[in-house]
Amino acid sequence: MEKGKRRNFTPKQLLDEAQQQKAALAQLGGWQRNAMLASSCGAALAWWGLTGGGARFAFGIAGALLTLAGILCAAVIGLGIRNGHRNIERLLQAAESN
Numbered sequence: 390m391e392k393g394k395r396r397n398f399t400p401k402q403l404l405d406e407a408q409q410q411k412a413a414l415a416q417l418g419g420w421q422r423n424a425m426l427a428s429s430c431g432a433a434l435a436w437w438g439l440t441g442g443g444a445r446f447a448f449g450i451a452g453a454l455l456t457l458a459g460i461l462c463a464a465v466i467g468l469g470i471r472n473g474h475r476n477i478e479r480l481l482q483a484a485e486s487n
Contacts, residue, residue: 398487400484400487404480407480410476420462421466424466427458428460430452431459433452434448435456437452439453
């Protein structure tokens with residue numbers, strides 16, 4: 390969309406968009422939960438693996454990497470959820486002002 394041009398949406402369209410975004414945020418919440426679960430499993434694997442030696446140590450390193458990846462994914466998804474909630478609020482305010 391070109392700068393300075395805005396498309397006018399009806400309140401119904403804005404409410405429909407807000408509803409669709411709420412559904413998308415619910416799905417993101419599930420992904421965030423799965424990322425936190427992966428990081429928890431990775432932490433348990435890291436603790437188990439890093440207390441041993443040999444091949445078990447390699448599982449510990451993999452667990453630590455899984456923990457780090459899970460935490461990073463959960464954080465990024467959490468940021469998206471927070472921004473999504475802000476966007477929904479803006480949509481609802483725009484629908485009320487129309």
